[in-house]
Amino acid sequence: MRGFAAVLGREVRLALRHPGDSLAAMLFFVLVCALFPFGIGPAPEILARIAPGALLAAALLAALLPLDRLFGAEAEDGSLDQLLLSGLAPAALAAAKALGHWIVTGLPLLAASPVACAMLNLPVEAWGVAALALGLATAVLSLFGTAGAALTLGARRGGVLLPLLVLPLSIPAVIFGAAAIEAAAAGLGARPYLLLLAALLALAAPLAPLAAGAALRGD
Amino acid sequence: MLEAQDLACWRGDRAIFAGLSFHLPAGGALLLTGPNGAGKSSLLRLLAGLIPAAEGLLLWDGADALADLAGHARRTRYLSHQDALKPSLTAAENLAFYARLWGGQVAPALVALGLAELADLPARMLSAGQKRRLALARLALAPAPLWLLDEPTVGLDTASVARLGALLAAHRAGGGAVVAATHLPLPLPDAKELAL
Numbered sequence: 001m002r003g004f005a006a007v008l009g010r011e012v013r014l015a016l017r018h019p020g021d022s023l024a025a026m027l028f029f030v031l032v033c034a035l036f037p038f039g040i041g042p043a044p045e046i047l048a049r050i051a052p053g054a055l056l057a058a059a060l061l062a063a064l065l066p067l068d069r070l071f072g073a074e075a076e077d078g079s080l081d082q083l084l085l086s087g088l089a090p091a092a093l094a095a096a097k098a099l100g101h102w103i104v105t106g107l108p109l110l111a112a113s114p115v116a117c118a119m120l121n122l123p124v125e126a127w128g129v130a131a132l133a134l135g136l137a138t139a140v141l142s143l144f145g146t147a148g149a150a151l152t153l154g155a156r157r158g159g160v161l162l163p164l165l166v167l168p169l170s171i172p173a174v175i176f177g178a179a180a181i182e183a184a185a186a187g188l189g190a191r192p193y194l195l196l197l198a199a200l201l202a203l204a205a206p207l208a209p210l211a212a213g214a215a216l217r218g219d
Numbered sequence: 220m221l222e223a224q225d226l227a228c229w230r231g232d233r234a235i236f237a238g239l240s241f242h243l244p245a246g247g248a249l250l251l252t253g254p255n256g257a258g259k260s261s262l263l264r265l266l267a268g269l270i271p272a273a274e275g276l277l278l279w280d281g282a283d284a285l286a287d288l289a290g291h292a293r294r295t296r297y298l299s300h301q302d303a304l305k306p307s308l309t310a311a312e313n314l315a316f317y318a319r320l321w322g323g324q325v326a327p328a329l330v331a332l333g334l335a336e337l338a339d340l341p342a343r344m345l346s347a348g349q350k351r352r353l354a355l356a357r358l359a360l361a362p363a364p365l366w367l368l369d370e371p372t373v374g375l376d377t378a379s380v381a382r383l384g385a386l387l388a389a390h391r392a393g394g395g396a397v398v399a400a401t402h403l404p405l406p407l408p409d410a411k412e413l414a415l
Contacts, residue, residue, distance in 0.1 A: 002319065002320070003319075003320050005319075006316055006319035006320050009316075009319075010305075010316050013308065013312070014305060014307065014308070017307035017308070018307060077301055077302070077303055077304065077305070078299045078300075078301025078302065078303035079303040079304075079305070081264075081267070081269055081297060081299055081301075081303070082297070082303045082317070082357075084269060084292070085267060085268075085269070085292040085295060085296075085297050086292065086317075086320045086321075087289055087292050087293040087320065087321070088289075088320070089289060217288075
């Protein structure tokens with residue numbers, strides 16, 4: 001547990017020293033959402049119709065951006081060897097990295113979500129559910145993404161391979177997340193969809209770090 | 220306490236080394252020598268449990284050392300040819316992370332390598348030799364019985380080599396073992412030499 005906290009604290013501290021990385025993901029998310037009104041035209045009802053899917057897709061793409069450096073940077077400077085020899089189980093190390101990725105990338109996206117919601121003309125009543133759905137979906141992506149980053153570590157063109165591996169796994173998160181936001185926008189209960197998203201997260205939380213740990217160990 | 224029996228290491232379908240055996244008692248030191256590409260670094264990584272042995276056994280106090288990788292990691296300190304420092308963290312912060320993992324105090328470890336005055340400097344401002352000393356300072360944090368050192372003195376000035384010598388002597392006097400790969404003379408008296 002001490003090792004887990006140490007790795008997590010280091011992730012956050014490094015992100016605070018380079019706030020540009022989190023800021024870049026945030027701006028990417030907002031800009032992708034801003035492209036839709038330009039491409040589709042500012043008709044409010046069409047925008048509101050596509051808003052849930054656009055929000056989810058933009059957030060997941062933004063959260064993917066820093067993933068290939070998650071273990072890549074550690075491997076390059078030799079820190080990965082030290083982390084693997086820290087006495088911390090590789091799966092616990094991967095779990096700490098996944099949580100760290102969510103804190104430094106997923107949380108800033110949540111903070112930016114009202115701006116994106118406004119640009120996509122999502123009804124204000126649905127903004128809260130949108131933030132919740134984005135939070136859960138990005139957490140699922142952080143977990144699958146950590147496993148993907150561990151698997152593609154050292155692979156040639158790993159940066160291209162990673163989204164190809166991770167995005168298909170994120171499809172359920174997009175479906176349930178978008179459904180939750182859509183229900184909230186229509187004034188219906190979003191709870192069942194959020195619970196399904198949470199179930200997905202509960203499934204990924206133990207499995208993805210185990211897979212990532214095995215991949216790190218075998219490298 | 221560390222015993223290797225017929226170790227072999229493969230890279231692809233090429234054997235880097237094979238049939239390697241040695242015995243390292245408590246307080247002992249083993250110098251790995253040989254030309255570039257002879258497998259010194261690979262052997263150190265194998266001894267650390269970072270890569271699997273293709274053949275052979277590694278024993279610690281008579282039991283298979285690599286059966287419990289986490290346990291083996293806890294008794295091992297590995298200094299690779301990379302310094303494993305984060306450029307944006309200060310020298311003290313870089314070391315504090317490992318102090319949280321392994322225990323030990325940051326300030327005395329910095330003093331042991333003559334880095335006390337550089338504690339608050341970001342690691343990117345350090346020279347190559349200073350970075351190497353900061354990587355070596357990890358050894359001074361908390362005791363571990365097995366030190367695996369890959370070219371520990373590259374870039375070090377004579378005063379720093381002497382500091383490392385004191386560290387190594389204290390480690391061995393306390394019953395610790397050292398395996399070091401090097402091309403340069405190391406302050407390791409009575410070390411056995413293993414030519415790869």
